[in-house]
Amino acid sequence: MAALSSEVKAFIVQALACFDTPSQVAEAVKREFSVEVSRQQVESHDPTKRCSKTLAKRWVEMFHDARKRFREETVEIPIANRAYRLRALGRMAEKAENMKNMALTAQLLEQAAKEVGDVYVNRQTKNENPHENLAPTRVQVDVVDARKPDADA
Known part of the structure; x- marks a missing residue:
């Protein structure tokens, strides 16, 4: 396992906080810093994993701050x-x-x-009358011949 500089560690922690996989982060570190790191080494910088229980408090705080910012800024992403x-x-x-x-x-x-129609959104509303907003399950169409005089009239 190669010793990593603080800059590389910060990059890894922030990428993991943004939900990148260890494989993606390892490839990004190789591209950005020309440093070869394994997936396991990257994963050891994720405080949500058991293998990183000895991770320094500094990196844990950076991870949680970056994750919080990432979740809040998702609203600003157009898609x-x-x-x-x-x-x-x-x-x-x-x-x-x-x-x-x-x-x-x-x-x-x-x-x-x-x-x-909020098909992909899990929003459930409680209604006093549960049958009020039900979608129709059956549609009945009657065909009437307009040429015949109505016997009732």
Whole structure:
């Protein structure tokens, strides 16, 4: 195991705090610093893992601060915003329709409907009348012949 400089350790800790895998971090360290590190060595800098219980307090605090900032800044990432995703899906659907790719257009429209309908969001609301907001499970269509005079009238 190579001795790592504080700069490399800080890079590793911050990358792990941003949910990068040890393999991704090892590759990034090799690219950035030309230092070869193993996945196990990288993982030893993740305070959420058992193997890093002896990690210095300085690195643990840096990890938790970086993770907190990362989670808070996720809101600022455009693709994390529903309106941004809907606009992008709209542009893609329009382009697919202009290209006469109806299958892709249908998929994009379905994805947009799921976005709006909170299909991927785990939000449960408690309602006093649970049957009030139920979606219809059956639709009945009656065909009436308008040419025949109504016998009741």
